[in-house]
Amino acid sequence: MRYAPFIALAPFMVPAVQANQYFTTEQAQKALFPSATQFLASPVALSNEQRLQIEELSNVRQRWKEQPVWRAEKDGAFQGWYIEDRVIGKHEFIRYAVALSPEGRVLGIEIMEYLETYGDQVRQADWRGQFLGRTSQSGFKLGEDIRNISGATLSCRNITNGVKRLLALQQVALTAPDSSSKPK
Amino acid sequence: MSPSGTHPIQRMRPGLGTFVEISAAGRPPDQLIAAINQAFADIARVEQLMSFHRPESDIGRINRSYGAIEIHPWTARVLRLALRLAQTSAHRFNPTVGGELVARGRLPDPATPFIPTGHADDIRLEGTQLQRLRPVLITLDGIAKGWAVDRAIARLRSCGVSDAVVNAGGDWRCFGTPRVIRLDSNAGCIALGELTNGACATSAAGRNAQDFPAQLIAGSEPVRYGQWTVIARYAWLADALTKVAAATANDEAPEVIRRLGGQLLEPVAPCQPILLDDI
Structure with missing residues (x-):
């Protein structure tokens, strides 16, 4: 282990906002359903009644009417649902994707985008200048530093609740294609 | 760019009660992704074994146990580190304070009799056999998350990754850059x-x-x-x-x-x- 404190320059302020994009939709689909050959966009438009049902089942509010959903298929065979969702925490905004099996099991979760907004976002202009000068001197790139913010305030409870909500949404509003269009 | 010239791959997933981010470089992308997936799997394993919140975890089983029970080697390893640190730090770090955390509503009630806190001596650990000598509740909060990060780092290294960071909600470890x-x-x-x-x-x-x-x-x-x-x-x-x-x-x-x-x-x-x- 080697630690080199920024002594000469003293610890300096860095922007409190960090955005990280991990996946585009296409990449996340591939990561969550690696063997799928196609993804059929089948966005769900929820009625007010369905939204209430979802809330009842999951204890989490379904805030929007439309949910982006894709059907993952491998050579025509249904593999599961790919759903994109977002949650807003106290300090963070998160876009994520969930893969659900036809039976409603969570196959995987991937964070697509994570935006952290810690502390006071509005900074003085001169402060920014100071930062830029010092980064170039200390030789580190903006995207490469580490988020080291007191861990406990970052809770993934929002995601847990989001996934609960999506599982309820599946029960309420998604039907596997095989059993969907039975006449009568 | 990492020293080896390949772009780092970065992934984040919920885990350990927070968000875990892994960034790795130094291999072709498909190998990096495979290594990252294995590292995430190790972290999930640690969580399954050592979460106080899961009744079926080793910690859940320990806290309901009366006699000696068999625990996973990983749990035994972390407990051994925790107990040793309790002794060397004069119990400033103490893995037997689960009862107090339950009493304050920080942790779920395991529905079993317990005392608020104890000492390292209250746990007898031989190999992977563990016995509580008093009804303390063990919690690995404050050590297991870090250990999970260490596991993930070890996994990435063994996969040939040359440059990585594993960050579990602010507890992180890096090698390479x-x-x-x-x-x-x-x-x-x-x-x-x-x-x-x-x-x-x-x-x-x-x-x-x-x-x-x-x-x-x-x-x-x-x-x-x-x-x-x-x-x-x-x-x-x-x-x-x-x-x-x-x-x-x-x-x-x-x-x-x-x-x-x-x-x-x-x-x-x-x-x-x-x-x-x-x-």
């Missing part, structure tokens, strides 16, 4: 220095109701308010030493932490008294 240590403070984000092949953890106590209860991990030591950042070779050690720092007087803390194998990074400004603005 030096990484900048950033901290949140009342004044904003601050960069303290660069860390190479090491681990860093930060714990706060008393800043708001959701903060990690460092003071409770330390048992009945006087409650102090502030934020402690510790670097060490291993993430489990950095993680646990923040709790020791929180339970040690300001003037002694740097020396105590140094003796236990870590380095306390001095706060830039003296720790501010509590700001209850977040509640």
Whole structure:
């Protein structure tokens, strides 16, 4: 282990906002359903009644009417649902994707985008200048530093609740294609 | 760009009660992704074994046990580290404070009789056989998360990754490229220095109701308010030493932490008294 404190320059302020994009939709689909050959966009438009049902089942509010959903298929065979969702925490905004099996099991979760907004976002202009000068001197790139913010305030409870909500949404509003269009 | 010329691959997933981010470089992308997936699987395994919240975990089983039980080698390893640190830190770090955390509503009630806190001597651990000599509740909060980070790092190394960071909600460890240590403070984000092949953890106590209860991990030591950042070779050690720092007087803390194998990074400004603005 080697630690080199920024002594000469003293610890300096860095922007409190960090955005990280991990996946585009296409990449996340591939990561969550690696063997799928196609993804059929089948966005769900929820009625007010369905939204209430979802809330009842999951204890989490379904805030929007439309949910982006894709059907993952491998050579025509249904593999599961790919759903994109977002949650807003106290300090963070998160876009994520969930893969659900036809039976409603969570196959995987991937964070697509994570935006952290810690502390006071509005900074003085001169402060920014100071930062830029010092980064170039200390030789580190903006995207490469580490988020080291007191861990406990970052809770993934929002995601847990989001996934609960999506599982309820599946029960309420998604039907596997095989059993969907039975006449009568 | 990493030294080896390949772009790092970065992934984040929920885990360990927080968000775990893994960034790796130095192999072709498909190998990096495979290595990252394995590292995430190891972290999930640690969580399954050592979460207080899961009744079926080793910790859940231990806390309901009456006689000796068999536990997973990983759990035994972390417990051994925890018990040893309890002894060497004069129980400033104490894995037997689960009862107190339950009593304060921090952890779920295991529905079994328990005492609030105990000592390392209350646990007999031989190989992977564990027995509680008194009904203490074990919690690996404050050490298991760091250890999970260490597992993930070991996995990435064994997969041939040459440059990586694993960050579990602010408890992180890196190898390869030096990484900048950033901290949140009342004044904003601050960069303290660069860390190479090491681990860093930060714990706060008393800043708001959701903060990690460092003071409770330390048992009945006087409650102090502030934020402690510790670097060490291993993430489990950095993680646990923040709790020791929180339970040690300001003037002694740097020396105590140094003796236990870590380095306390001095706060830039003296720790501010509590700001209850977040509640």
